[in-house]
Amino acid sequence: MAKIIIPTPLRKFTGGKSSFESNGTTVQAVVDNLVAENATLGQQILDNSGNIRSFIRVYVGDEDINELEGSETAVNDSSVISIVPAIAGGVN
Amino acid sequence: MTNQLLNITEEASTVMIEDAINAFPNECCGFFYGTESEEERIVTIARPVLNSKEGDQRRRFEISPFDYMKAEQFALQNDLLLLGVYHSHPNHPSVASIHDLAKAMPYFSYVIISVMEGEFNTIQSWRLREDIREFREEEVCWKLANRSQESEFGGSATSSHSSPHRIHQ
Ligand SMILES: [Zn+2]
Numbered sequence: 001m002a003k004i005i006i007p008t009p010l011r012k013f014t015g016g017k018s019s020f021e022s023n024g025t026t027v028q029a030v031v032d033n034l035v036a037e038n039a040t041l042g043q044q045i046l047d048n049s050g051n052i053r054s055f056i057r058v059y060v061g062d063e064d065i066n067e068l069e070g071s072e073t074a075v076n077d078s079s080v081i082s083i084v085p086a087i088a089g090g091v092n
Numbered sequence: 093m094t095n096q097l098l099n100i101t102e103e104a105s106t107v108m109i110e111d112a113i114n115a116f117p118n119e120c121c122g123f124f125y126g127t128e129s130e131e132e133r134i135v136t137i138a139r140p141v142l143n144s145k146e147g148d149q150r151r152r153f154e155i156s157p158f159d160y161m162k163a164e165q166f167a168l169q170n171d172l173l174l175l176g177v178y179h180s181h182p183n184h185p186s187v188a189s190i191h192d193l194a195k196a197m198p199y200f201s202y203v204i205i206s207v208m209e210g211e212f213n214t215i216q217s218w219r220l221r222e223d224i225r226e227f228r229e230e231e232v233c234w235k236l237a238n239r240s241q242e243s244e245f246g247g248s249a250t251s252s253h254s255s256p257h258r259i260h261q
Binding site for chain 2: 005007008009010011012018019055057059062064082084085086087088089090091092
């Protein structure tokens, strides 16, 4: 099972848990399995069509899946998947 | 957690404020880490990251997703909580902006450091109220080797406890 690291701001949807082990051979399958067990977390990371939200990035190891094969990127039991929110701001 | 006090150690305060001064006239940014109880958050470590904004860094900051991922890993590896994000407002007050609000995440403390003409001015911290999607100011305690403020609220070095102001859109 691949490991998924939940970003700190979303851990209130996981009862404080920082990571999960989840089945699947692609990023999408692993995320779908995670979300099936935790619908409120799913609302935070997936849009209404079930796609990963635009302000959320996903890494497998040190690689952005956008540089790999997107949500179809293959994963295995040693993969670490990170869910990453966008952080930005500025002055008025 | 319902705490509303951010207690920043001298070491972490110094890192954040020096980063803000060194980056002037651009905005700096970074993460901070520590522990949390019902009463307060204690910030023990601050770590600067690159402002990766393409464009005017005097008015905007952005943290790369790679640096964010590494920040979460650092917290896990060191058994610390990733408590929030700091950035600077060059020649602007340390009040959260609509741009800060637009990208604000739940839970995080957003520390803002005002630097006026290269000199440290004020420090304030903000937390998102998700129900109404507004920032609420939280009390900050910070220290510098040659200057300290035990209970700063409202960003003024002379006022002690003022009621928190909110950012309305
Ligand atoms: Zn800002």
